[in-house]
Amino acid sequence: MQPILTISGLTKTYASGLTALDHVDLSIAKGEIFALLGPNGAGKTTLISIVCGIVTPSEGSVTVAGHDIARDYRQARYRIGLVPQELSTDAFERVIDTVTFSRGLFGRRPDPAHIERILRDLSLWDKRHSKIMALSGGMKRRVLIAKALAHEPEVLFLDEPTAGVDVELRRDMWALVRRLRDQGTTIILTTHYIEEAEEMADRVGVILKGRLILVEDKATLMRKLGKRTLTVTLTEPLATVPPALAEWAPSLKNDGHELEYVFEGGHERTGIAGLLRAIGDAGIGYKDINTQQSSLEDIFVGLLHDAGNHALADAVAA
Numbered sequence: 168m169q170p171i172l173t174i175s176g177l178t179k180t181y182a183s184g185l186t187a188l189d190h191v192d193l194s195i196a197k198g199e200i201f202a203l204l205g206p207n208g209a210g211k212t213t214l215i216s217i218v219c220g221i222v223t224p225s226e227g228s229v230t231v232a233g234h235d236i237a238r239d240y241r242q243a244r245y246r247i248g249l250v251p252q253e254l255s256t257d258a259f260e261r262v263i264d265t266v267t268f269s270r271g272l273f274g275r276r277p278d279p280a281h282i283e284r285i286l287r288d289l290s291l292w293d294k295r296h297s298k299i300m301a302l303s304g305g306m307k308r309r310v311l312i313a314k315a316l317a318h319e320p321e322v323l324f325l326d327e328p329t330a331g332v333d334v335e336l337r338r339d340m341w342a343l344v345r346r347l348r349d350q351g352t353t354i355i356l357t358t359h360y361i362e363e364a365e366e367m368a369d370r371v372g373v374i375l376k377g378r379l380i381l382v383e384d385k386a387t388l389m390r391k392l393g394k395r396t397l398t399v400t401l402t403e404p405l406a407t408v409p410p411a412l413a414e415w416a417p418s419l420k421n422d423g424h425e426l427e428y429v430f431e432g433g434h435e436r437t438g439i440a441g442l443l444r445a446i447g448d449a450g451i452g453y454k455d456i457n458t459q460q461s462s463l464e465d466i467f468v469g470l471l472h473d474a475g476n477h478a479l480a481d482a483v484a485a
Contacts (some may be wrong), residue, residue, distance in 0.1 A: 209377070251311065281317075290309065370383060397428040415438055
């Protein structure tokens, strides 16, 4: 199946010499939820801005549903909806007017039923006649999402869509994202709430200093890089780790009441069976065992740490 979004060799270098994007390659399938993670200044918003035609790239190409954003801008942009990070709306307009106008901007015929459906999905129908200036920050962000969906885009970009909103609103937004995906909409999101990416995304990309350092299926990423922790709750506390257990390098926690062993979750041989046998052979009693999978946030922090160490080593070598 041909990807709905293809990014090839995308580079953006500003006049100041800053390279915001460095030869980024990425393909995204129709109906996929793709999470783009990275620290502030990594290049996430620049990437979105280029795909949406807001920023001109220095090199590379982008196609949306087969339409090149440079040669066939109208057709490419027609297929994209964008929810920007900044709350930029016409404060004096009514909610229903600004959403309806956004649909007309893309040449779509009026469809009051579609507009009503969006506003109801976003819990904005009761506010449809309110001026945007009278809404809360969370409600204004809902309006941005409604505007982005008004022309029924095939690809929806969400740039930090839940920043500064309450828990209830965040839950409503992600329920809407799931429904959109079920309807075939492709969704690319950036978020600082990594638990949202872990819950929602099909694939995850990590960008650092303009380079896409990793793109992986979320489940595969968790399996490959996610560590697991075995916690053994002891019957009696230990003062030190017995030499018989040194092979597994466990650590003592909770004032010696727990032995903690960290292992690679993706490996067939985890070492757990051998460790438990060694604990029994050493005469150490235990009353409970528990394993815990590392989160996507743990993996993300580890990737950034490794990438930072590599960059430091390169700088020293130079």
